[in-house]
Amino acid sequence: MLTVKELKNDREILDLIAVTEQNLEALGYTEHSTRHLSIVSNWAGDLMREIGGSEYEINMAELAGFLHDIGNAVNRSMHAQSGGVLAYSLMVQRGMSTRDAAELMLAIGNHDEKHGSPVSRIGAVLILADKADVHKSRVRKSAIITDNNDIHDRVNRAAERSFLSVENTEKTITLNITIDTEISSVMDYFEIYFSRMSFCRRAAAFLGYKFSLKINNVVLL
Ligand SMILES: [Fe+2]
Numbered sequence: 746m747l748t749v750k751e752l753k754n755d756r757e758i759l760d761l762i763a764v765t766e767q768n769l770e771a772l773g774y775t776e777h778s779t780r781h782l783s784i785v786s787n788w789a790g791d792l793m794r795e796i797g798g799s800e801y802e803i804n805m806a807e808l809a810g811f812l813h814d815i816g817n818a819v820n821r822s823m824h825a826q827s828g829g830v831l832a833y834s835l836m837v838q839r840g841m842s843t844r845d846a847a848e849l850m851l852a853i854g855n856h857d858e859k860h861g862s863p864v865s866r867i868g869a870v871l872i873l874a875d876k877a878d879v880h881k882s883r884v885r886k887s888a889i890i891t892d893n894n895d896i897h898d899r900v901n902r903a904a905e906r907s908f909l910s911v912e913n914t915e916k917t918i919t920l921n922i923t924i925d926t927e928i929s930s931v932m933d934y935f936e937i938y939f940s941r942m943s944f945c946r947r948a949a950a951f952l953g954y955k956f957s958l959k960i961n962n963v964v965l966l
């Protein structure tokens with residue numbers, strides 16, 4: 746079966762990721778390079794493993810994580826849907842079964858909170874892993890130099906660390922974030938994370954778990 750290791754050495758995939766990053770840099774969005782994609786891929790695989798997923802599901806979650814943002818090479822708007830369709834044909838061309846490629850398409854096509862929903866286990870872990878990646882290294886240097894007041898940049902710039910943890914006895918998936926409150930207030934997080942967090946809650950519920958948000962070790966959700 747195809748693995749992320751092969752995708753990381755695949756010229757066509759790397760070109761799509763490069764153009765994704767070019768587009769989002771031009772639009773002033775946070776970093777979406779192989780750093781973000783590798784992290785989401787690892788976290789999606791880890792989460793699938795921790796909730797008891799099969800080797801097949803773990804590998805599919807990793808693939809979905811690595812490919813989930815390539816639709817940005819087409820357009821930011823509807824990037825989940827265009828990325829899902831792109832991933833489907835790329836994977837079929839590389840020998841994946843049409844059924845598995847369709848599962849990947851469904852997961853990727855539903856990772857964005859505007860139009861998506863958690864409708865499969867692979868898709869649900871992808872949503873949680875993607876939303877968990879808030880980190881100061883994702884803010885572009887240009888945004889730091891001009892010290893613009895964009896709330897997304899401020900919130901990312903304040904994030905020292907974030908990770909997902911799973912409690913199987915309590916059936917809880919927790920997003921833990923450590924923030925520097927000198928840069929961003931907890932209220933800033935609520936403001937931009939409100940819709941994201943309800944999306945995470947729906948994703949966790951699909952997996953049979955509750956969702957919890959902890960900021961600076963304080964349980965907020
Ligand atoms: Fe995305």
Ligand SMILES: [Fe+2]
Nearest residue numbers: 781813814875
């Ligand atoms: Fe993403």
